[in-house]
Amino acid sequence: MMRYSLPRLVGHALRDRPWPRAWRKATPRSHYDVVIVGGGGHGLATAYYLAANHGVRRVAVLERSYIGSGNVGRNTTLVRSNYMMNGSTQFFEFSLKLWEGLSQALNFNVMLSQRGQIVLGHSPAQMDGLARRGNTMLLNGIEAELLDRGQVQRLLPYLDYSPAARFPIAGGLLQRRAGTVRHDAVAWGYARAADSLGVDILEGCEVSGFLLDAGGVHGVQTSRGRILADRVALAVAGHSSQLAALAGLRLPIESHLLQAFVTEPIKPFVDHVISFGAELFYLSQSDKGGLVFGGHIDGFNSFTQRGQFPKAQGVAQCALALIPGMSRLKLLRHWAGIQDMTPDGGPFICRTPVRNLYFNGGWCYQGFKATPAVGWCLADTIARDEEHPLVRCYGLERFAQGGASLDEYGHGHWTYRH
Amino acid sequence: MLRIHCPLCGERPYTEFRYGGDAGKHRPVHGAGGIEAWHDHLFLFENAKGPHREFWQHVQGCRQWLIAVRDTATNIVADVALARDARGLEPQGPGER
């Protein structure tokens, strides 16, 4: 791999030559140690850490479309580690720590911007909840600052503090290390780094079946032929149920649409990531100047990748309740991604009842910020054939065992009410 | 926008309805069946990519529960019936033990 550096940049500016491809166009081999299905952020990160941390070199990532076509290129790019449920708190903090060193590790600028995230509270009860969340973080060694109304107003002067505000702002919880990451760069950076360690990235390669026998899985059927593998891992985001069904598994997952929205570009004025406390709504400003925001899933399971219009109205109402000054902004684009939703809102990273088949999915809203930790822990789980300690809370059996405790909102077993 | 043809009120936008999930699921009979039957009923989903039988309640119309067949890959609704006609009088479904 050609290392990126300042001298290289200058050298290339002087010579009139295109940059080399960031990763090879590989052709499938007949056999691999590990085949990973799905070339999103999770699959690519897993391949990279398998090679980098465990020395597993004969690894292939099978992507039915092109790299970056899935949710890794569709999300709103927020990263943070202010989760309250035990298990998730530690997992997401581990992920944030990996983000902090990722550009160096990959020799690729993923543009981590630790601009700070503020979760707003609108009532004394909500402030109590935020204090509890902040204390949980502090107990886990994660910095958190509880802000009163005046402190929020100094940081976010453009919110609605008028007496007419529909949801008066009582305060907020600030995590300074939270922020955004350039999502495409994450896919490209992991792909390039994995490729340089010998991982084959096979685009346009759709998995349509598994080669199964009494000993478990020993390969996959693809649109580019049969590929044998000692171990197979699934990281297909919104299509987990479809792939698992090919291996005879039913999952606690339904697929739903989540939409994202971006306005026309304007001068920088939102310096942080803001989460509304009165609804599920979050907003940040991109480097190009567009305000990027999102809200709830559409509310019924679907694979169409086309969102429903009333959601655009819903998020616009949230935006105006929060920042009245946005009322004249035009919406530039909106799009949807297919997302696994689980009964408790938590994901899965685990072995499966099928030997040598490993599963990562059920990522609901929070899979992008988890990307480095997913890769690290799934690679470890595959290499050792045992769940990494940080993901023991993310097993498929947790509902059967009772006491599933990852549910940050307490919605019960419905996937579509999250 | 997704529109659903209510057998009583006609074609209406989906925002008038409350979604009720997979209608192919059958609740285990109380007392019968082990904890596994309840686990599967509550927590496992077919999650079909294609035709999906599902409940909708016309909360801002006639308030009837309906069963629609919607293709989840296209959102095209092929068929809608009153849930009590489509399901209420059925003998116990295959999932009921």
Ligand SMILES: Cc1cc2nc3c(=O)[nH]c(=O)nc-3n(C[C@H](O)[C@H](O)[C@H](O)COP(=O)(O)OP(=O)(O)OC[C@H]3O[C@@H](n4cnc5c(N)ncnc54)[C@H](O)[C@@H]3O)c2cc1C
């Ligand atoms: C609108 C939106 C906003 C979001 N915002 C955030 C956010 O702010 N913060 C956050 O943490 N998370 C966010 N998420 C969630 C996050 O994007 C996902 O959880 C995460 O990207 C999923 O992992 P991935 O990158 O591997 O998925 P993907 O990029 O979707 O990768 C899965 C890949 O599998 C491939 N595939 C599927 N079936 C097959 C097959 N049969 N054979 C081969 N390949 C197959 C797909 O083509 C796809 O490329 C958001 C999601 C959406 C949709």
Ligand SMILES: [Zn+2]
């Ligand atoms: Zn009606």
